[in-house]
Amino acid sequence: MLRPLVEQAQGGDDEAFTTLAGLVGDRCLAIAYRILRDVSRAEDAVQVALVAAWRELPNLRDPDRFEAWLHRLLVNACYAEARRAKRWLVDVKVLDIERGAAGPDATVSVDDRDQLERGFRRLPPEQRAVFVFHHYLGLSIPEVAERLDIPLGTAKSRLRYATTALRAALDADSRGGAAKERSA
Numbered sequence: 740m741l742r743p744l745v746e747q748a749q750g751g752d753d754e755a756f757t758t759l760a761g762l763v764g765d766r767c768l769a770i771a772y773r774i775l776r777d778v779s780r781a782e783d784a785v786q787v788a789l790v791a792a793w794r795e796l797p798n799l800r801d802p803d804r805f806e807a808w809l810h811r812l813l814v815n816a817c818y819a820e821a822r823r824a825k826r827w828l829v830d831v832k833v834l835d836i837e838r839g840a841a842g843p844d845a846t847v848s849v850d851d852r853d854q855l856e857r858g859f860r861r862l863p864p865e866q867r868a869v870f871v872f873h874h875y876l877g878l879s880i881p882e883v884a885e886r887l888d889i890p891l892g893t894a895k896s897r898l899r900y901a902t903t904a905l906r907a908a909l910d911a912d913s914r915g916g917a918a919k920e921r922s923a
Contacts, residue, residue, distance in 0.1 A: 745802035748793075756796070760789050763806060767813050773871040774817045776860055777824075784820045788813040810886045814868050821864040858908030866901035869894055 741762065747755035764785065771781035771788075791812050799808055859867065872883040884894035 741805055742802045745796070745799070745805045749796050749799065749802065756793055759805075760792075763809060764789070767809065770810070770871060770876070771813060771817050773875055774814070774864055774867045775820060776856070776867075780820050780824060781817075784813065784816040787816040787819070791816070807886050810872075811888050814887055817868065818864050854909055854912045855905075857912060858905045861908050862901050862904055866897045866904070869897040870901040870905075873898055 741759065744755045744759045744762075748759055767785045767788065768781055771784040772778060775781045775784060788809065792809050795812075799805065859870075862870070868887060869883055872878050872886055873880065878886065880894050880898065881891055883898075884891045887894065889897075
């Protein structure tokens with residue numbers, strides 16, 4: 740579906756690239772937000788990735804691999820953005836769900852979402868990226884490794900460490916909440 744637009748954009752067609760960016764931009768923003776946990780940083784990372792894509796598009800050998808290639812550029816932009824931001828902001832930012840790729844989970848309470856957010860913020864961006872690509876995009880571990888351009892073992896390891904760290908953070912938060920209830 741994207742192939743004709745990619746081929747036109749590779750030939751220098753600005754309108755084709757604008758259309759292409761419009762088709763993939765929302766999903767890229769959703770991915771970047773889930774990795775960076777900050778809307779403005781995610782928007783910056785998407786912008787950087789799209790500019791890099793425009794510049795490097797003539798070098799893309801397989802137009803059918805455009806989206807995977809763009810995701811790799813996006814993840815690298817997210818890593819760079821995370822390095823620039825030396826510390827995480829505590830501000831609560833809400834992703835515009837109308838623009839995002841998925842709506843809120845009605846089965847998860849606000850407290851649970853808050854706990855998940857705190858736990859997710861503790862993960863390094865590399866672990867977040869693997870977690871997002873596997874659980875949010877639903878990619879298999881080999882597909883995640885390919886998209887992120889990392890060895891399969893590294894993808895498995897990062898997912899395992901991310902899952903373990905998230906569980907530990909959630910357990911610690913729940914024990915902390917139980918201790919507060921007992922002392923009240």
